[in-house]
Each structure stands twice: as C-alpha cells, then as structure tokens.
Amino acid sequence: MNFFTRRCGLALLLLTQAVDAETDADLDNGPVQLSPIVVTATRTEQAADETLASVTVISREELELRQSTTVAEALNGMVGLQFSNNGGLGKTTSLFMRGTNSDHVLVLIDGVKVGSGTTGAAAFEHIPVDQIDHIEVVRGPRASLYGSEAIGGVIQIFTRSGKDGSRKSASISGGAHDYFGASASLSERFDKTWINLSANYERTAGINSCQGSLFGGCFTNEPDRDGYKSKSGSFRIGHQLTDDLEFGFNTLHTEGETDFDGSFTNETDFVQQVTGGSIAWDVTTNWRLTTRAGLSKDENENHLNGVFASRFDTKRNSRSVQSDYQLNEAQLITLGYDYLDDRITSSTAYAETSRRNEGGFGQYQLTAGRWSLQASARHDSNEQFGNHETGGGALGYFADNGVTTTVSYGTAYKAPSFNELYFPGFGNASLNPEESKTAELGISGNFQGIDWSSNFYQTTVDDLIAFDMATYAPANISEAKIKGVELQAITLIAGWNINTQFTFLDAKNEDGGPNHDNMLPRRARQSLRVDGDRRSGKWEYGGTLQARSNAYDDLANNDRIGGFVTVDLRGSYQLTPQFLLQGKVNNLLDKTYSTAANYNQDGANLMFTLRWQDNN
Template sequence: MSENHASSVLTLWLGASLSALSWAEEISYLEKPVVVTASRTNEAAEDTLASVTVITRTDIERQQARSMQDLLHGIAGINIANTGGPGKLTTLLLRGTESDHVLVLVDGIRMGSATSGFSEIQNYPVELIDRIEIVRGPRSSLYGPEAVGGVIQIFTRKGGKKGLKPTLSFGGGSYGTINGSATLSGSSERAWFNLGISGSDTNGFNACKGSFSAGCFTIEPDKDGYRNISGSARAGYRFDNGLDVEASFLHTDGHYEYDGSFQNRTQLAQQVFGGTARYSLFEPWRITLTAGRSNEDSDNFKEKLFTTRYHARRDTISWQNDITITPNQLLTIGTDYLYDRINSSEKFTTTSRYNWGVFAQHQISLAAHKLQLSVRHDDNQQFGSQVTGGASWGYSLTERVRLTAGFGSAFKAPTFNELYFPGFGNPDLKPEDARTVELGAAGRFDWGNWSLNLYETWIDDLISYNAATFTPDNIDKARIQGLEAILNTEIKGWLIQTNLTFLDPQNRSKGANKGNILPRRSKQAFRIDASRQLGDFVVGAMFLAETNRYDDLANNQKLDDYVKVDLRAEYLINPQWRIQGRIENLFDKDYETAAFFNQPGRNFFVTLRYQP
C-alpha cells in the first residue's frame, strides 16, 4: 500500500458500503449508546454533533484485545507509535495533532503526566475497562488545555445485574506471556459496585535494533520484558432525595525493560481516584460536582543502578450546572480547577501551576436543526488568559441522514519538560493555538450506520525541537487536513466495522522543513474488523493497512507502509465458559511505528473466560 493507492482504498471502502446496501439483512445488533464526553452532557451517540467512536466491553472481548494499542490501532483519526512491544512507551496522535494534544479522562478525572504532557496508555488494563468514548476534534471550549485533537474518556467497569457476579479470565501465549484477571460486581435497588484485578507478564523480545548513533543509541540485543498488575474499584449509591454519588479508583504498576544508553528499566505507577455527586435542587436544574487526583510515579534505572525519578500529580475539581430552559434547550454553565505539581530528582526551576476555567454551552434543537455553542475562559498561572470557543450545527436531511458543520478553537500550554527540563527546556515558550473547521455527514439505517468527516486544523506556535538551539521552540506552524470514513454493518451474519483515514499533516513553518509531513503520522490507514457466530463458535479477523510515515521533521527517516492481519476464534463451552484464541500478525510482517523499534512478529494467545 502506498500513497498512490489512495483512490483504490477509497474505492474499496465505497464498495463495501454498496455491498452492504445490496446484501445486508435486517439486523438488531446496532445499539444506540449514550455518550457524555462530547458535550459533557448525556446524549445518544447518533445525536451528538461531534465525530465519536464508542468501544464497549462487548467490543473489547469480541476483539480479544490485550492492550489499549490493540483497541485503538486503526480507529479513524488515530495514529499509534509504539517503541518496542507490550508495555513500552506508546503514544497516540489524534487527527494529526501531537501526542500531548489529546486529553485523557478516566471516570471523569484527568490523566496524563505534567512533565511529558501525555498519558502513557500502554499500562491501562483493558480487562478493567467498561467502555471508551473517543471524541475527535477540538474540545478546549469545554475542557480547557490539552483537548486540541480531541478527548478520550475511559470508564472502568461497574456493577451490573442484581446480586453478585464474578468474572475470571486466564491466558497465555507467545513470548512467554501470561495474563489473568478477576472481577466481582453487584447491585441492588440503590447501590452498585465493582472490584477488579488484572495482571500480565511477558518475556518480550528485543525492543530496539538501533545503533550507537541512532534509535535507542545503544546495541542491546536482549529480550525486553514487561510486567503489570492493576486494580480497580468503582461504586455508587442513590439516596431517597435523588442525590446520586459515585466513586472510582484505578491503580496500575508496570515494570518494563527497554534498550537505552542512559537507562533501560522503568518502574511506572499510575493512579487515579475521584468521586462525583449529582443532584437536582428542582427539576430544570441539575448540579454535578466532580473531584479527583491522578498520580504518575516513574523510577528509572540503568540495569540495577538508579538514574532518575519523576512524580507528577494532578488535582481537579469541576462544578457543572445543567439547566433545561425548554424541552429543546439545555444550558450548561460550569467551572474547572486544575493543579499540576511535580517532584523530581532532576532540578526543575518551577514545579507547580494552576489553571482556572469557566465555561458555558447552549444546546438547541429546533425542527430539523440542532445547534451547539460553547465558550470558555481559562486563567493559566503561567500564561494568563486564554479564550476558546466552539460552534456546531446539524441538519437532518431525512429521518436517517444528517449533515453537520463546526468550528472550534483550542490551546495547549507547554509542558514542564518543554519549559524547565535541565539542559533542554525553554522557559520562553508560548502556548500553542489551534483552529479547526469541519464538515460531516452521517446516516443510520436498518443495515447499519456510516459517517464521513472532512476537517482542516491550523496550529500556531507549534512546539518542536530546534536543532539550532538544541531546545524546544515555537518555530513551527502546522496545517492538517483529513477525511475520516466509518461504516458499521452486518452482511449475512457477519458483523463488519470499517475505519478509513486520509491525512495530510504538513509542517508549514519557514525553512527547509516547510511542506514536510509531521513525524509519525501515516497519511492513509484502513482497518476492517469482521466477526460471525457459527453455532457455538465465533470467528473473526482484523485487517490493518497503513501507508509510510516519517520519524523526523526533515523527512529523512522513512518508515515503510505495512499490512497486518489478525485472526481469532472462540468456542462457547457453555453459557458461562468460553475459550478464545488469537493469531496476531498472521503473515509475520516486519514493520515499525517508530524508527528502529521492533513490533511483534507472528504470535498467538489463548484465553479461558468465565462470565455468568
């Protein structure tokens, strides 16, 4: 697959759509999930004006995913860069923006490191996740800094049916890998809870094939293993007066080995806990108060010799008021407080800062039209006032087809590393500013649903590494154009989900790099996932193709395009027990998503599940 094949990929996607129209039978699997991330209010996913993907617990188990990388790789608008296999640093780039331009929430609480600016998703335990909401496009007017490319919210598992319900899973496979998990949930008329634990251990493989002058700047041809143990708790209660309270906790400990000249082992602990209270003083007015804290602790070693330690803490408080003006008008007014603090063995000149934000949103439905307007003012301790806004409009062309248009602005404050890291930081950096315009169309039919979204994003003062000064600098502008196409359908019993992305992420700064492709972005990606139940068997496959990308601003380090095929099957032993098997990278494709860092070859994994 190459850039010249763009038209053939589009033809393939349109062909699948036409085939679905011709051959699909009446189906009932298409649910209408409710999402909260797109507008900070409950709404059906099909009614939101944003481009949204929802990954449910059913999707996670059906795809036999073992990591966040498995779940997100190939989803429309997402590029993944992994540095050497399971547990290694994995960053995601949403709609061509930077890895620290994605806001990650866990049960409503901000995650991510104040030092690096991004969230290390490779450690998040998929066995403890209930669902994931992916919102593409700027959301700073609702969430403040970081939400330039979009927002990803992870919800941990919660209580289900009345009574107690345990689940168990255990599996093993290639590279000496073993995984296990257990959960216990329960609920009554007013209360519910879920407790969970999961663990993973793998010998891994050689993470890096670099040299002393490139890649990991060392040669260590050994196996680089990974161990992780995680636990979660989530519970809620509804009082007689209508007060609804909920609390959640997630902790994950990861120990991973890699190749590096300065350090090659890391112990990383991530933790988030928080609570939410919802109450209506009277019927039109609903108050939501959320507070929480996330921590990220990283201890780094060269073999067994300690090198560095980083501790980052984020405290958040949010007060939101949803006021129903009329049945077709909802006004949301609120305020957010964010406090970042770091403590490190490295000497940072500034170690804390706060950000206050106030926001308002007005959602209006009138006949075939829907309008969403939002504005926000942030007061950042270091960078002063920042104002962002958003406007989206939707028009129902028919009962099943809707057109949308939108505009949004966003900003991102520089990270502590970019500002103050000894020998690297630049304290004169300015915040990054972004503007996005978007057009979309979506349809929902008996045979399935589809969506198309076309967008353009401009980023000013983009922070990049300046080779002339050996520091980060506001030297770049970027213009990102993209097209996302999604089709979900069922054909003759086959559940089919397709994602297609066209991306043109250009560096528009002055100088030799003008017109180059921003690093680690593939310009075209196509993913199709299909599964079908045949009696007591369920079979499935995932096809992923990505065109080449570059690993550097100068576009000298090219990473080849690749195609990867995964197969899976499961057998329903009885209503409670099932056994699953998966072959990943069937054709043993050698590929990279970050230069010099290896990816898994052909491998298999088998899982036994108990779920009453």
C-alpha cells in the first residue's frame, strides 16, 4: 500500500470516528455525510473539508433524492451559481459562477476539458444526469492549475465507474409535455478490474421556448412547442495492473436534436462526446506519476425549418503528465505539463481553424499543526496570444473550536474564442486574453449542530471582451468588478435535513463608458436556495425553494428580468427492497418567470419515476 492510499485512509478513519459520536436517532432521521474525497481543487486527493477552496460535492444519491433531470436543476441556486436557460429542457443553458461570464468556468468530464471552441462555453443542457456518479464544484480561480477558462471556478463531472462493486439499476420516467425517459446502468468489479456500462434516452414535446418579436429575444414569433430528444451511453473500465500501476479508460457519447425559436436557425442536431484514458504509477511509496489523454467533441448542425443552415464542430485533444511527490507527511509537491489542441470544422470559413496551448505548472501543499498552505504557479504558451503566467495561494487555520479560516488570492485568464477571434466579418485576431484577480476570505464551523460556512470575495476582470460599436468587432474594452458574499447552513431539525444557501452578488460594469456602474447581464443581486428532506419508514419527502431578485438582460440595464420565487415538492416510496416509486411537482405555485429575457420557463408540471436497483 502506497502513501497516497494511506493518506486517504487516515482521513476517512478520522471522519468515521467523528461520525461515531452521532446518535442513532440522527442516523435514523437522515444520512450523516462523510466529507468526500475530492481531486478538482488541487488536482490531488483531499477530504473536501480539508481543502482551502470553497467546494461542493453532489453525489449520485443526492441527484436521485432531488430527482434532478438536468445538471442546471441540480446546481442552480447553490452558493455562487446562477444559471440562465433559453426555454426549457435541451435549450441553451449558461452558468454564471460568482458573477463571471458564462465562458469563465472550466468544465471537465472525467478529467477531460469540454466545451465549444467557437462559443467558448460548455453545453450543460446536453450532459445526461443519469450517467453521472458525482459532481465537484470548486468556486474561485484555478487557472494556476488548469490554465484558461477557470476565472469563476471549475466544475468536474464524474461518470459512473463500477469501482464500488456490483450494482445494477434501471429507471423509467414520464411527465408533463409528453416527457418520457429511460435509463439503465450495470457496474461490476472482478478482483482487480471494474467496469460500468450505462445508457439513457429522453424526449419531450417541450414548451414554447420564446415569446419573441422582430426586435428582441429570439427575433421572431413562433408560438409552437419546441421539443427535445437525446440518447446517450457511457463506458468506463479500470484495471489494477500491479500493486503500483493502474489503468483507466472512459467514454461518454450523447446525441440528439433540439427545436427552438429563431429567425436564422430553429433546429439543431448535436453530438457531444468525451473520451479519456489514464495511467497512474506509484513509482515509490511517496511518488506518483499520472499520465492522461483525452478527446472531446462538440458537433452542431443547424437548420431553419428543416433546411440546412450551418455546421460548427469542435475537437479538443488534450494530454497531461503529473508528478506528485510527498516530501513527508506534511508536504506535497506537484509538477505537471498540459497540452491542448483545439480544432474547428465549419460551414463558415474561419481565418484560423486550430490553436495549440502548452502549459507547465507547479504546486506546493503544506500542513503544519493547525495551519495549512497551498501555493501554485503556471506558465502557458499559446499559439495565438503568446505567453501567460498565473498564480495562486491560500492559507488556512483550523482552530481547536472547529472554526476554519482561510484567505486566498489568485490570478486567472480566459483565452478568446474562435468566434471572437476569427468569425468572418466579426472577429478580431488581435484580441488579448481576459485577465482577473480574486481575493477571498472564508470562515466555516459548527454551532450547536449547524454546519455553517461564509465566503467573502472580490474579483476584478480586466480586458473583458465586448462588442465595440465603433469598429463593429469585439475588443478588449471592458472591465468588471465583482463582490460577493456566500452563506450556507446545514442542519437537522425534527428529522428534516435542511440545507440553506444564500448569495449576495454585486457584479458591476467598470468600463468608464455609458454603462459604467451597471449590473452585468443576467446576474441577480440576491439568490436563495433551501432544500429540505425527511425520511419516515419507507417514505422520503422534501422540497426545494428558490428565490432570485431581478436582473437585466443587457449591458444598458434597460431589459429587466423580474425576480421570482419557485417551490418544488418531491416524494418517494420504497415499494420493495429493489423498487422505488418517485414523484415530483415542479413550480408548484405555477409562477410565470424567466432567467433570460423573452425566454419562457415551465409552469407547474408533474413527473413520476420508477427505479429498480440490485446491489448483489
């Protein structure tokens, strides 16, 4: 057994001893959560409550308990996270993490970077929830470890692995708007080999996605239902070649079609695919080498009323080598190299269709008594904009009363997208990367059974890319200052597991022009999410309340998006040890609201799911 395994085992042992102090009544009324092991915050294994970053982990069990049908539904309203959606299931979905732009968040699937090279953002709407094992959310800059895109934070999605042993499951769902969904998953472990196969299908007739006009929204009025359907499959295998050598391979493929309202295109056939492989070698008991290779594809063929209009395909080839060396039980040094090659193929003639980036990074982690330190630096060499350096550091103190205090500072950047650089008649090949600086204070602890945390941060983004009306092209002309407060409290009250999350956000335009001091588009100042769940015998029931203050859809702050409050209720009944019946009412109060101007959200709607699971 190598040192890395012992390190994780010690963390779990300490956590288990802490859980032993809980009463049987607590265990009966709700699950006591162990602090999970995360890898995204530092690219090394850590217990989540030992990291110096603001981290949230969503487990497979939580996804099923909340009956989440999309990634946005699972994450929306959590501290620092606001999603916008263009009209229902399968429609364009954007994430604004800590008030930064929608392309300022790095998205990984099983360690592989995903996203469109043309738009610069990931398609959250096409990631199948039924294929997900867990999600790690890291708030705050991580460019000094990952390079471009990680200004607001990082979201890493892990597919099911089979590493935990034999498990077979299936589900079938039906609901409003002719929704139908079906999924199946098979996990097996054979001594030193583990494997998972999963498949999913869903379709819906949808809602009318947009109340548009010739001058706003989708710039057309098509009062019809906009459907969506997708099918997906994933395969993952791992094998322990020797006691010191482990191999892994994974692939996730999703394809389908989505309809929407638009004057230039109103139908898209899409393909999303992520494939990766890794080899981890414990050279000695305190030195691990890991190599990874990945390929992600984002393919979109657009039509207008069935007639071909355009095609945009992206391929991202990535490779990495990482060395983790444990100097002693208190110090860990990480050195790594990343290679990324972006290529696009399109019916539109771009001036350039490929771009390479090479990055080298280093990280030092120290634990000294109640103090913990993390420092990292990275150098990127990009074929388009040249060299770029980023850095970050965090210091934490774990007091004997259970209160943890952290301070951190980090720089980050975002490389321009191919659309911003090279789109015919629109692009500007002279664009520089957007740059940011973030300072943060975090305080967390436990008070009379309440796990609480608070984070205070300020981010300044320079050289923001915005459309320059003087040249009719994008330019580095904008700046933004973002201040935020994130508060969370988790507790058990009368058998109810209550999770309350509140975010205050002050995201302002600081460009010195006519829009100076205006709110950045689609960022609400206040957002609240409260989840409550309870178990009673064979029943589980709960609900989610979400509230968001008003926002604006434009830089001039003329197009107002009204605030809203929604309530979802859910329940389930264990029919047999293998069968579970679930039901959910979304938007119980039938509120009319939107998260993007002119784009509709669904009213009150109902969904049922029958799940089967066999762990033998």
